[in-house]
Amino acid sequence: MASACSIRVRGVVQGVGFRPFVYRLARANTLGGWVLNGEEGVEIYLEGAEQGLQAFVHEMKTQPPPAASIAEMDVQEVTPLGVSGFTIRESQHRERPTVRISPDLPVCDDCLRELFDPRNPRYGYPYINCTNCGPRYTVVLALPYDRPNTTMKDWPLDDYCAGEFIDAGNRRFHAQPVACPACGPSYYLQPQAQTIPGTETAIRHVADLLIAGKIVAVKGLGGYHLACDARNPAAVAALRERKYRKERPFAVMVRDFDGAHSLVELSSESEALLTSAARPIVLAPAKVGLAGVAPQNNELGVMLPYTPLHHLLFAAGAPEALVMTSANRSSEPIAYDDEDALQRLSGIADAFLIGQRPIARRVDDSVVRDGAFGPVILRRSRGYAPGAVAKVPCQRPILALGADLKNTITLVVDGQAFVSQHIGDLEHYEAFRAFQETISDLVAMYEVDWDEVLVAHDCHPRYASALHASELGAPRTVAVQHHRAHVASVLAEHGEWDKRVLGVSFDGTGYGDDGSIWGGEIFVGTVRDGFERVAHLRTAALPGGDAAAQYPVQAAAGFLAQLDALPDLTAAPFNFPERFLNAVELVTKGVRTFSTTSMGRLFDTVAALLGFTREISFEGQAAMWLEQLARGAGITEAYTFPFTGTELDFRPLLQGVIEDRQRGRDPGEIARAFQRGVAAALRGCVIALCHAHALDTIVLSGGVFQNELLLEDVKSLFAAEPLCIWTNHAVPPNDGGISLGQAALAAFVPPILHTRRHPELAKDLACSGSRPGPAIVAVCARSFGTEVPQDDASRGGVGGAGKTTCMNSPSR
Numbered sequence: 001m002a003s004a005c006s007i008r009v010r011g012v013v014q015g016v017g018f019r020p021f022v023y024r025l026a027r028a029n030t031l032g033g034w035v036l037n038g039e040e041g042v043e044i045y046l047e048g049a050e051q052g053l054q055a056f057v058h059e060m061k062t063q064p065p066p067a068a069s070i071a072e073m074d075v076q077e078v079t080p081l082g083v084s085g086f087t088i089r090e091s092q093h094r095e096r097p098t099v100r101i102s103p104d105l106p107v108c109d110d111c112l113r114e115l116f117d118p119r120n121p122r123y124g125y126p127y128i129n130c131t132n133c134g135p136r137y138t139v140v141l142a143l144p145y146d147r148p149n150t151t152m153k154d155w156p157l158d159d160y161c162a163g164e165f166i167d168a169g170n171r172r173f174h175a176q177p178v179a180c181p182a183c184g185p186s187y188y189l190q191p192q193a194q195t196i197p198g199t200e201t202a203i204r205h206v207a208d209l210l211i212a213g214k215i216v217a218v219k220g221l222g223g224y225h226l227a228c229d230a231r232n233p234a235a236v237a238a239l240r241e242r243k244y245r246k247e248r249p250f251a252v253m254v255r256d257f258d259g260a261h262s263l264v265e266l267s268s269e270s271e272a273l274l275t276s277a278a279r280p281i282v283l284a285p286a287k288v289g290l291a292g293v294a295p296q297n298n299e300l301g302v303m304l305p306y307t308p309l310h311h312l313l314f315a316a317g318a319p320e321a322l323v324m325t326s327a328n329r330s331s332e333p334i335a336y337d338d339e340d341a342l343q344r345l346s347g348i349a350d351a352f353l354i355g356q357r358p359i360a361r362r363v364d365d366s367v368v369r370d371g372a373f374g375p376v377i378l379r380r381s382r383g384y385a386p387g388a389v390a391k392v393p394c395q396r397p398i399l400a401l402g403a404d405l406k407n408t409i410t411l412v413v414d415g416q417a418f419v420s421q422h423i424g425d426l427e428h429y430e431a432f433r434a435f436q437e438t439i440s441d442l443v444a445m446y447e448v449d450w451d452e453v454l455v456a457h458d459c460h461p462r463y464a465s466a467l468h469a470s471e472l473g474a475p476r477t478v479a480v481q482h483h484r485a486h487v488a489s490v491l492a493e494h495g496e497w498d499k500r501v502l503g504v505s506f507d508g509t510g511y512g513d514d515g516s517i518w519g520g521e522i523f524v525g526t527v528r529d530g531f532e533r534v535a536h537l538r539t540a541a542l543p544g545g546d547a548a549a550q551y552p553v554q555a556a557a558g559f560l561a562q563l564d565a566l567p568d569l570t571a572a573p574f575n576f577p578e579r580f581l582n583a584v585e586l587v588t589k590g591v592r593t594f595s596t597t598s599m600g601r602l603f604d605t606v607a608a609l610l611g612f613t614r615e616i617s618f619e620g621q622a623a624m625w626l627e628q629l630a631r632g633a634g635i636t637e638a639y640t641f642p643f644t645g646t647e648l649d650f651r652p653l654l655q656g657v658i659e660d661r662q663r664g665r666d667p668g669e670i671a672r673a674f675q676r677g678v679a680a681a682l683r684g685c686v687i688a689l690c691h692a693h694a695l696d697t698i699v700l701s702g703g704v705f706q707n708e709l710l711l712e713d714v715k716s717l718f719a720a721e722p723l724c725i726w727t728n729h730a731v732p733p734n735d736g737g738i739s740l741g742q743a744a745l746a747a748f749v750p751p752i753l754h755t756r757r758h759p760e761l762a763k764d765l766a767c768s769g770s771r772p773g774p775a776i777v778a779v780c781a782r783s784f785g786t787e788v789p790q791d792d793a794s795r796g797g798v799g800g801a802g803k804t805t806c807m808n809s810p811s812r
Contacts, residue, residue, distance in 0.1 A: 278383025
């Protein structure tokens with residue numbers, strides 16, 4: 001007697017060969033029925049012998065396609081329909097989609113073999129792919145994932161490709177981006193005004209240009225790269241000059257695994273990251289110096305080829321180590337549209353290798369490292385985005401807008417938290433446009449109704465992301481405090497909504513409950529009930545507000561103002577420039593000086609004392625320089641950094657740094673003693689607070705915890721303690737993870753505490769002119785009943801007009 005069942009599979013199950021896999025598995029077990037792509041994932045109907053059904057379900061669970069990821073599987077017994085044979089049906093579109101879109105996949109070994117087989121019809125074809133590899137997120141235009149909904153829709157299949165597409169035994173069975181030289185897109189080279197057609201000819205010319213030291217813009221999966229010979233100092237210097245990228249490290253693409261080993265020291269964990277399906281840039285200790293590639297940095301970011309085009313370039317004789325950096329001018333988003341690339345990169349690239357297949361959306365390379373507490377994502381983009389990273393207990397859609405630095409957004413649909421690709425720093429116009437595009441893109445992709453959306457944003461009244469919340473047309477918004485969002489992002493990854501933890505959030509800047517600049521915060525609480533601030537770094541003055549982040553000596557003026565009997569810091573060995581004296585004057589007079597508890601600015605202060613007295617050229621540079629300096633010294637006795645019960649007092653620590661510097665102690669040893677001092681202070685205050693609040697779990701998040709040496713010290717100092725330490729793994733610990741934390745906290749805010757659209761808000765918006773953000777949070781403040789004094793919130797640098805409030809403290 002026949003049995004039957006209905007199966008719904010959720011996860012990354014579209015665009016990864018799942019339907020062909022189901023087809024073959026059903027045929028192998030002599031089962032009838034059908035499979036199709038639905039809005040929530042893959043839907044399957046099966047009937048046949050009970051033994052065959054059980055074997056099917058077991059193998060689907062235990063041996064899915066390599067690129068698939070099953071999150072949920074619901075199997076229901078149903079009445080047999082008398083179906084004979086098994087078919088793949090057309091996709092259905094009934095409700096709002098919630099399926100997980102597959103990230104882009106690296107070219108597989110089978111396609112590589114065909115790529116270099118002269119007998120194969122796709123020999124040398126840069127767009128070769130199959131169900132196990134190739135573009136996904138960067139070509140899909142809408143759901144469900146079918147060819148008409150991709151950027152390949154304008155290239156109809158020829159007979160050869162169509163035959164493979166409908167052949168259930170073929171690797172390209174229902175591979176949506178499939179193509180060949182006869183029916184698909186191609187590449188061409190455009191050096192200046194002329195055009196060189198023909199893929200093979202174009203690739204050969206590009207290899208020659210790279211050997212000759214030229215810079216070439218190469219169109220890839222999620223945008224253009226700027227490529228040059230990594231071992232050619234003149235080419236690297238020219239790229240830096242043209243791109244206006246003074247010192248930020250470049251990434252290097254190597255020909256193969258052996259090439260990676262020749263450049264960096266790879267642990268087994270780093271090797272696994274390097275060869276994973278995400279094919280990210282992996283940071284690892286450098287073995288050799290590549291002039292100009294990663295200045296004053298003992299680490300190098302390396303990645304392997306991940307598209308057929310990359311392999312063809314190396315095979316054509318391109319240098320075996322290529323700088324491959326995002327094609328943009330410094331701080332702009334990556335160029336991905338052909339016309340835009342030709343316009344924006346015309347003064348940078350000597351030639352353009354242009355592919356005809358359009359890119360649906362810009363997606364940068366991801367950056368990861370093997371960390372003390374496991375793998376860490378520092379930039380989450382290609383290979384990871386837009387994967388779901390958490391299951392949030394909320395049925396209504398939530399759109400979290402993230403922070404203004406290292407921005408990402410998170411969209412929660414049917415409880416699944418989809419985190420976007422890295423967008424960038426929103427103070428730049430092009431990055432803000434990319435932010436707007438990404439919001440529209442994800443909301444449209446999942447067909448979210450704006451009338452149902454809860455928008456979460458940062459409390460900072462002048463953040464571009466927070467201001468934009470008012471323009472989206474959503475009926476409800478909620479402000480989420482920056483540092484609580486950091487802590488919540490870790491708990492969201494773990495799916496822990498009610499676990500009380502001690503949350504440590506150390507970073508450079510974030511708008512605090514009192515309107516000051518926070519950044520050295522310690523909380524107790526849960527995601528559901530909120531987090532109470534129980535301790536913080538001692539408050540310091542910050543002349544110029546957030547602008548002090550650009551100049552370590554400016555930040556130092558505020559921290560050092562609390563020390564007695566300072567030496568002349570403009571003399572040797574400190575040699576502070578005039579900007580320091582100007583900043584001291586601001587602090588003394590109380591002009592444009594703000595309060596801060598920023599741990600990031602404390603790191604900047606110590607970097608200045610040890611020799612980094614100039615302006616930074618990229619965010620976090622001084623702290624990175626300090627870490628690299630410390631890595632050159634062995635473990636040494638930590639500086640005193642006492643915890644008073646509610647404050648970490650930096651004064652004895654800075655006094656020790658100054659005295660040792662005057663005595664002529666090696667700066668590397670001082671840097672190491674400082675780093676160790678921060679870790680030891682953290683241990684002391686954490687143990688005291690965990691004991692006082694009966695806690696056993698610590699959460700560490702925020703940009704300071706990108707400092708791998710600090711984490712190594714923390715791990716060793718806590719080794720004997722009966723405490724669990726949780727850090728970020730699915731999203732970055734920097735502001736790239738903020739949007740996930742915002743979404744998690746917003747999910748538990750009662751509707752009565754949401755900001756609503758109403759006439760009073762419209763009146764406030766009309767009065768505020770071009771600054772609608774404070775009006776929103778003013779309404780929010782009246783709902784919450786917790787306000788920030790206007791004289792704090794309205795000051796330049798971090799504040800905004802009127803009053804504001806930040807949610808997620810237990811008082812809510």
